[in-house]
Every structure is written in C-alpha cells, then in structure tokens.
Amino acid sequence: MAPIxxxxxxxxxxEALSANSYLADExxxxxxxxxxxxxxPLLLEGEAGxxxxxxxxxxxxxxxxxxxxxxxxxxxxxxxxxxDWDYSRQLLHLRAAEASGEAQGVGTDVLEGQLYQERxxxxxxxxxxISPVPGPPPVLLIDEIDRADDEFEAYLLExxxxxxxxxxxxxxxxxxxxxxxxxxxxxxxxxxxxxxRRCLYHWVEHPTFEREVDIVRLRVPHVSLMxxxxxxxxxxxxxxxxxxxxxxxxxxxxxxxxxxxxxLTELSESxxxxxxxxxxxxxxxxxxxxxxxxxxxxxxxxxRGLSHA
Amino acid sequence: xxSSPTDAESLATAFAxxxxxxGLSVPIGCVLTFTEALGATGIHDRDSVYWASRxxxxxxxxxxxxxxxAFAVFWEHRHGTGDxxxxxxxxxxxxxxxxxEGDDDSSDDASAPSDDPTIQLRFSAAEVLRHKDFGAYxxxxxxxxxxxxxxxxxxxxPRRSLRLTQSKRNQHRPDLRRTVRxxxxxxxxxxxxxxxxxxxxxxxxxxxxxxxxxxEPYARALLRFVQAAVAGRQRVEAFAMGTRLTRVTKELASRxxxxxLRLASNRVSDWSGGTRLGECLRRFNDEWGVRGxxxxxxxxxxxxxxxxxxxxxxxxxxQRLQRITHDLVxxxxxxxxxxxxxxxxxxxxxxxxxxxxVEGHSVAAMEELARVISxxxxxxxxxxxx
Numbered sequence: 001m002a003p004i005x006x007x008x009x010x011x012x013x014x015e016a017l018s019a020n021s022y023l024a025d026e027x028x029x030x031x032x033x034x035x036x037x038x039x040x041p042l043l044l045e046g047e048a049g050x051x052x053x054x055x056x057x058x059x060x061x062x063x064x065x066x067x068x069x070x071x072x073x074x075x076x077x078x079x080x081x082x083x084d085w086d087y088s089r090q091l092l093h094l095r096a097a098e099a100s101g102e103a104q105g106v107g108t109d110v111l112e113g114q115l116y117q118e119r120x121x122x123x124x125x126x127x128x129x130i131s132p133v134p135g136p137p138p139v140l141l142i143d144e145i146d147r148a149d150d151e152f153e154a155y156l157l158e159x160x161x162x163x164x165x166x167x168x169x170x171x172x173x174x175x176x177x178x179x180x181x182x183x184x185x186x187x188x189x190x191x192x193x194x195x196x197r198r199c200l201y202h203w204v205e206h207p208t209f210e211r212e213v214d215i216v217r218l219r220v221p222h223v224s225l226m227x228x229x230x231x232x233x234x235x236x237x238x239x240x241x242x243x244x245x246x247x248x249x250x251x252x253x254x255x256x257x258x259x260x261x262x263x264l265t266e267l268s269e270s271x272x273x274x275x276x277x278x279x280x281x282x283x284x285x286x287x288x289x290x291x292x293x294x295x296x297x298x299x300x301x302x303x304r305g306l307s308h309a
Numbered sequence: 310x311x312s313s314p315t316d317a318e319s320l321a322t323a324f325a326x327x328x329x330x331x332g333l334s335v336p337i338g339c340v341l342t343f344t345e346a347l348g349a350t351g352i353h354d355r356d357s358v359y360w361a362s363r364x365x366x367x368x369x370x371x372x373x374x375x376x377x378x379a380f381a382v383f384w385e386h387r388h389g390t391g392d393x394x395x396x397x398x399x400x401x402x403x404x405x406x407x408x409x410e411g412d413d414d415s416s417d418d419a420s421a422p423s424d425d426p427t428i429q430l431r432f433s434a435a436e437v438l439r440h441k442d443f444g445a446y447x448x449x450x451x452x453x454x455x456x457x458x459x460x461x462x463x464x465x466x467p468r469r470s471l472r473l474t475q476s477k478r479n480q481h482r483p484d485l486r487r488t489v490r491x492x493x494x495x496x497x498x499x500x501x502x503x504x505x506x507x508x509x510x511x512x513x514x515x516x517x518x519x520x521x522x523x524x525e526p527y528a529r530a531l532l533r534f535v536q537a538a539v540a541g542r543q544r545v546e547a548f549a550m551g552t553r554l555t556r557v558t559k560e561l562a563s564r565x566x567x568x569x570l571r572l573a574s575n576r577v578s579d580w581s582g583g584t585r586l587g588e589c590l591r592r593f594n595d596e597w598g599v600r601g602x603x604x605x606x607x608x609x610x611x612x613x614x615x616x617x618x619x620x621x622x623x624x625x626x627x628q629r630l631q632r633i634t635h636d637l638v639x640x641x642x643x644x645x646x647x648x649x650x651x652x653x654x655x656x657x658x659x660x661x662x663x664x665x666x667v668e669g670h671s672v673a674a675m676e677e678l679a680r681v682i683s684x685x686x687x688x689x690x691x692x693x694x695x
Contacts, residue, residue, distance in 0.1 A: 010357065033350075034350070087485030186601070190369075193334075197339060200365060
C-alpha cells in the first residue's frame with residue numbers, strides 16, 4: 001500500500017493507524033497525514049511513554065517501508081549515523097595488492113580509486129534511508145534528537161532539506177523517493193529552531209480517558225472491559241498526583257497486562273499495591289501514592305469505571 | 310462562511326500576522342508550509358484548519374495556550390459570528406504586601422495540584438507582580454561583568470566525550486581511517502599506525518537565580534553575572550526563580566548586555582515578589598533537570614535561602630537534584646555577614662545537599678564563584694545516578 005497517494009485523506013490515515021493498533025487523536029492524525037501528504041519530516045515532542053516512537057513503527061507496518069532507526073546520543077557523529085569506510089577490509093585489500101606486486105605496478109591514484117568504492121562503504125542509518133530501494137520508501141525514525149549535539153543537528157538539517165548526502169570520495173547519494181521521517185524529542189533541551197522549521201511539529205499529550213480505555217482494549221484484548229476502564233481511571237488519577245514520573249500510555253498497557261496476567265477482572269487494594277511497580281518507577285512516587293491512599297485510588301477507579309459503562 | 314475570502318494563501322498570511330502580533334515567531338517558511346497544508350486539508354473545517362496550523366506554526370508547547378486563544382478569536386472573527394464566548398479570561402493579579410507569618414502553612418503546599426498550567430495565571434497572595442527595569446548599571450558593575458565574561462569563557466571541568474579525537478599515544482583504539490590513508494602513501498604497507506582517544510567536552514552549567522524581594526540588593530549584580538556566563542560560554546542554561554520558574558537562557562544569550570538584561574527583565578514577571586524555592590526547584594527538576602539538562606552538569610543556585618514554601622519540599626528537591634548533577638553549588642550573598650548561620654529555613658533544609666557553599670555579595674565573591682565553577686573539585690563520594 002503506497003502511502004503517498006494524492007487522494008489520501010485524514011480519515012484514511014486514522015483508519016490505517018487503528019488498523020495497525022494505534023489510536024491517535026485528531027491532532028496527531030492530522031500531523032501524520034500532513035507529514036505524508038507534504039513529505040515533510042514530523043517532529044514529535046511529549047512526555048516519555050506517550051507513544052512517540054510507536055508512530056514510526058506503525059507507519060512502517062502500514063506502508064510496508066522498512067523501519068530504519070537512528071538512536072541519537074551525545075557524541076554521535078557522521079561515522080555512526082551516515083557512513084563509514086570499512087577500514088579493516090581496505091587494509092586487507094592494500095596488503096593483498098602489495099603482496100601480489102600490483103601495488104608497484106599501478107600508481108597510488110589507481111590504488112586509492114580501488115579503495116574508495118561502494119563495496120568498502122558501510123552505510124549507516126541516514127545513508128540507508130536515502131538509498132534507493134525496490135519496495136515502498138523506508139520510514140526513518142530519528143529517536144531522541146535532543147540527546148545529540150548541536151553539530152549533528154546542523155548536519156541533520158542539511159540531510160532533511162535535500163534528502164541527499166555527499167560522500168566526498170564517491171559522490172552524491174540522493175533519494176529518488178524521500179523516506180517518511182519521524183523525529184522524537186523528550187525536550188531535555190530545545191531542538192534548534194532551524195531544524196524545527198524544517199519539520200511539522202506535534203506535542204503528544206496523554207490520551208483522554210475514553211481513548212486510553214480503547215487503547216488498553218486494543219493492546220491487551222484479554223483483560224475485561226471493567227478492568228480496562230478501572231486501570232485507565234486509576235492512571236488518570238495518578239497523573240494528577242504531581243508525581244516525578246507520571247505514568248505514560250506504555251505504563252498503562254504494562255499495568256493492565258500485569259493485572260490480566262494475575263487473573264484479575266477488577267482492581268483491588270491488594271492487587272494495586274502488589275503491581276504498583278508496573279506504573280511507578282520512583283520510590284518517592286510510590287510513597288506519595290500510598291500517602292494519597294490506595295483505597296481511595298481504587299474507589300475512584302471503581303466509580304469512574306462504572307460511569308457510562 | 311459566505312463572506313470568507315476562501316483562499317488558503319490569504320488565510321495563512323492573515324493568521325500569521327495575528328500570531329506575530331502576539332509575539333510568536335512565525336517565519337515565512339512556516340507560512341508557506343501552512344498554505345501547502347491547507348491545500349491538503351481544505352480551509353472550511355475548523356478542526357482541520359486548527360490542526361494544520363498547529364502542526365506547521367507552533368514549535369513549542371508553551372506557545373500552545375496563546376496559539377489556541379489566537380486561533381479561536383481569529384476563526385470567529387473570520388466567520389463573523391461575533392460570538393463573545395471566546396473572550397480572553399482576564400488575568401487576575403493580586404497585589405498584597407508582605408503579610409508576615411500569614412502563609413506559613415507548609416503541609417498543604419506539596420499536595421496541592423499546583424502544576425496545573427493554568428494556575429500560573431492565578432497568583433499566590435504573597436506574590437507581588439512588579440515590573441522592574443534593571444537595565445541601569447554602574448560602571449563598576451559593567452567592568453565586573455566584562456572581567457567575569459572573559460574568565461568564564463571556556464572554563465568548567467571537562468567530561469569525557471564519546472567522540473574520539475586523534476591521539477599521540479597508543480590508546481588501544483586504532484585510527485583506521487588515518488592508517489589506511491598513510492599506508493596508501495606507503496604503497497600498501499601499514500608502516501605507521503595511528504590511534505584515537507576519547508575527546509573532552511564541557512559540562513553543562515545551569516544557573517538558577519532567585520529574584521525574590523529579599524534578594525533585591527543582589528539580584529541585579531547576580532543577573533549580570535548570569536548574563537556574562539550565558540553569553541561567554543557554551544552550554545549554559547539560566548532560570549529565574551520567584552514564585553514561579555522562568556527560563557531566561559534565550560533572553561540572556563544576546564552579546565549586548567543591556568539588551569540581554571532588558572529582554573530578561575521583560576520575561577521575568579515576578580521580579581522582587583515572593584519566593585517558593587522548593588516549588589521552583591520541583592518545576593525545574595520535572596520539566597528540565599531530571600530529563601537531562603542537569604545530568605552530569607554543574608548546577609549553581611544563587612539565593613539567600615529565604616523561602617516561603619515548605620522546607621521539606623525544598624530538601625526533597627535538592628536531594629533529587631544532587632543525585633543527578635556533577636556538582637551542586639549554592640551561592641548565598643548573606644553568607645559573609647558576621648555571625649551568619651544558615652538559619653533561614655530554606656537554607657538549612659538545602660545545605661545538606663550542597664557540594665559547595667560560597668559567598669555572593671561582592672566582586673571578589675563573584676570571582677571566587679567563577680573559580681569554583683572553573684575548577685570545581687568533583688565531589689568525593691561516588692556519584693549516584695538516579
């Protein structure tokens with residue numbers, strides 16, 4: 001299924017996403033639609049665990065394009081993100097040429113020409129993403145861009161502007177069909193404005209209660225509707241408690257899975273206490289919830305779970 | 310709908326003008342993208358236009374609230390329904406002079422849901438919203454700032470970078486790229502081998518300046534110091550702490566100190582108001598610090614430690630901060646006072662988590678601070694990473 005159909009609509013995107021087990025709200029759906037329709041990179045920011053990275057995976061499943069992931073970190077450079085030469089093989093090649101006496105026969109220029117050929121080129125994520133492929137264009141996920149250095153961001157800006165990469169020894173690689181690009185950031189620092197300008201931007205929020213129930217139902221189908229609603233309600237309460245790390249959708253799914261695995265069909269004080277580790281990742285947060293009262297939490301979740309059920 | 314000009318281009322430019330009028334930065338490239346996006350979504354459905362504009366024109370979550378208001382007004386106006394329901398909620402500003410012991414209620418502070426973003430528009434009783442022009446500086450202070458600027462540039466203890474640089478010594482990390490190049494010159498024989506080693510890079514420096522009323526005599530000079538640091542060195546972040554936390558890095562980054570201070574003073578609206586150190590630190594930790602900004606960084610708090618909030622919260626947040634920083638420095642202008650003991654509740658609560666406790670009342674003290682930042686001896690106990 002080629003995604004860049006000129007007749008693609010926001011609705012198509014919404015349907016395709018849910019067919020691939022991802023329930024997005026209207027804002028995110030529109031942003032993804034625009035990224036596909038305008039062939040622009042999409043920068044997703046938001047709290048950890050709201051499903052930013054998942055967007056790229058879903059797009060890859062939907063379009064059938066290969067998912068190419070570039071995990072950014074401090075100090076990442078061109079040789080890790082774009083390309084490198086396979087120096088060990090180059091050295092072997094040189095030794096072989098020398099041993100066979102070929103090195104004396106031909107000049108240094110010829111020898112050098114032999115070394116810097118595509119077969120000695122190690123393509124890293126960015127170069128792979130713009131190299132022509134037979135199938136649908138790949139989905140390039142540039143994860144946690146805020147961890148990379150400014151210098152790398154500047155380089156990325158260049159790549160995302162023209163979808164071309166120059167390897168000095170070989171020439172220019174250009175994408176015949178640009179990949180779908182998703183960038184994510186946790187906002188540990190501001191991504192440079194120039195890069196943001198190049199991208200579409202969406203701030204991913206925690207889902208609403210009803211949507212979160214739907215997500216749990218979709219992702220953890222074997223737990224009861226009642227439990228799904230109670231878990232979503234409890235998580236909603238937890239997010240309002242000023243925790244160090246408010247639980248994300250990923251934690252909601254983990255929690256529902258854990259409770260389901262324990263064979264429960266509804267929340268109870270003891271099961272919440274036993275499984276709190278699936279949702280809360282700081283000792284201080286666990287203490288705060290216990291101060292707030294686990295019984296209260298369960299009671300609220302019951303009330304919320306029953307409303308409109 | 311009937312009277313609307315129904316033209317994506319005019320809609321886009323008109324809305325961009327509205328946003329610029331409100332102070333949002335809207336580069337022309339974004340307007341073009343917005344126009345293009347409208348071509349894909351159409352311009353008649355409110356939600357489509359809203360999301361298309363948000364995806365193309367907004368680039369920071371802080372701007373979303375302002376953007377939403379602007380969009381609501383723009384859309385209503387454009388469709389001439391004249392619906393008054395979208396008028397802005399007026400800002401309620403409570404000005405109240407120091408009410409002494411009145412708000413020493415500490416227990417409820419932590420549990421109040423105070424990080425609701427809208428709460429920023431409702432001010433606590435103790436906050437005095439005064440707008441101060443702190444651009445007027447004496448020549449002495451100006452000279453001080455310049456001295457410090459040169460001192461602060463390129464200082465701070467380095468940390469190992471993942472990036473490898475050329476090395477003279479055998480480091481067990483061969484530099485194959487250069488080795489190949491060299492052996493090519495030697496006709497294929499790797500005669501000379503090259504090595505690489507990890508480079509070094511500067512640690513991030515984070516400055517948190519208390520701008521409350523009690524800091525008034527010092528805050529201007531200290532802000533000057535902060536500005537010098539931001540303008541003179543890479544990887545510096547600056548925040549103002551009053552009743553709320555304000556990031557002023559961008560405002561202070563201008564190399565023209567007067568302009569930088571003016572911009573920062575415009576940004577900080579709770580200048581010389583009350584202090585809620587614990588709450589500000591919590592916001593810093595939640596929104597910036599723990600996410601990465603303070604990890605492995607040198608964090609400098611410039612404050613006299615007078616805090617109206619809950620000392621327990623402050624202690625908790627200081628501990629949290631200390632666990633992720635490389636060094637935590639507290640600069641207290643009152644420290645030099647004869648017979649000074651850290652009796653301010655906030656100071657006493659924070660002190661156990663401070664690696665360096667230094668003075669901050671004079672030029673000499675600021676030079677000392679610059680020295681501390683440059684040569685910070687890293688804490689002796691093993692760094693615990695949260």
